[in-house]
Amino acid sequence: MSLSDLYSLQELDLVRAEKQQALDEVRAEIGDESDLQRARQRLAQLDARHSRQEALRREAQRLTDDIETREGAVQNRLYSGAVTNPRELEAIQEEQALLSRQKAEAEDTLLEHMVAAEELQDALTRTQEAVTVLDERRIQRLPHLRQQEQALSAEVDALDQRRAGMLPQIPPQMLSTYETLRVSRGGQSVSKIEQSRGMDICGVCRVALPRSDTEKLRSGDSLVLCNNCRRILYME
Numbered sequence: 001m002s003l004s005d006l007y008s009l010q011e012l013d014l015v016r017a018e019k020q021q022a023l024d025e026v027r028a029e030i031g032d033e034s035d036l037q038r039a040r041q042r043l044a045q046l047d048a049r050h051s052r053q054e055a056l057r058r059e060a061q062r063l064t065d066d067i068e069t070r071e072g073a074v075q076n077r078l079y080s081g082a083v084t085n086p087r088e089l090e091a092i093q094e095e096q097a098l099l100s101r102q103k104a105e106a107e108d109t110l111l112e113h114m115v116a117a118e119e120l121q122d123a124l125t126r127t128q129e130a131v132t133v134l135d136e137r138r139i140q141r142l143p144h145l146r147q148q149e150q151a152l153s154a155e156v157d158a159l160d161q162r163r164a165g166m167l168p169q170i171p172p173q174m175l176s177t178y179e180t181l182r183v184s185r186g187g188q189s190v191s192k193i194e195q196s197r198g199m200d201i202c203g204v205c206r207v208a209l210p211r212s213d214t215e216k217l218r219s220g221d222s223l224v225l226c227n228n229c230r231r232i233l234y235m236e
């Protein structure tokens with residue numbers, strides 16, 4: 001029986017599991033671009049909205065310019081003195097009044113589109129800045145993450161090598177029990193016996209062990225499992 005080898009194996013396995021988890025987390029962070037992707041998506045959406053808004057603004061500007069041109073032509077005719085017929089003069093004055101109302105409306109619309117376009121431009125600038133910051137942060141962080149990944153990966157490999165060297169010292173049946181329990185007992189299948197108030201207790205579940213168990217363990221013929229948590233008991 002080489003329970004101390006089994007206990008050493010468990011200590012190695014627990015360290016290995018920690019390193020593996022850290023490695024998984026680092027790799028997940030290396031692959032995770034979600035913040036940046038969200039910001040880039042928002043940038044693309046804002047860009048499209050801004051383009052549409054700019055088109056509306058240009059259209060409103062064209063309409064305003066057009067009305068102004070027509071208004072200017074009407075004014076020229078009116079003040080040129082060429083029109084003397086009262087009915088014709090009245091018609092031109094009516095057209096002038098109509099154009100003036102149209103111009104006021106067109107200018108209101110133009111102003112609304114200008115304000116909306118400006119707001120979108122501001123949002124676009126802010127989002128562009130956010131994307132740049134996220135991009136730079138990632139560029140700065142990546143080398144550090146890759147370094148961590150390399151170091152952790154090397155540590156896991158070294159632990160695997162040590163593990164492979166330990167396995168031949170452990171009887172196959174014992175190893176098989178260890179591996180089965182490892183899956184169902186949260187990676188901890190061996191429990192070191194501890195002392196509490198003069199009694200032997202299971203180091204994991206802290207339940208007192210019957211004397212018969214510790215005697216059986218001392219005689220060393222077979223594996224003894226904790227009655228409560230069903231872990232392999234080990235006495236140092």
Ligand SMILES: [Zn+2]
Nearest residue numbers: 202205226229
């Ligand atoms: Zn126990």
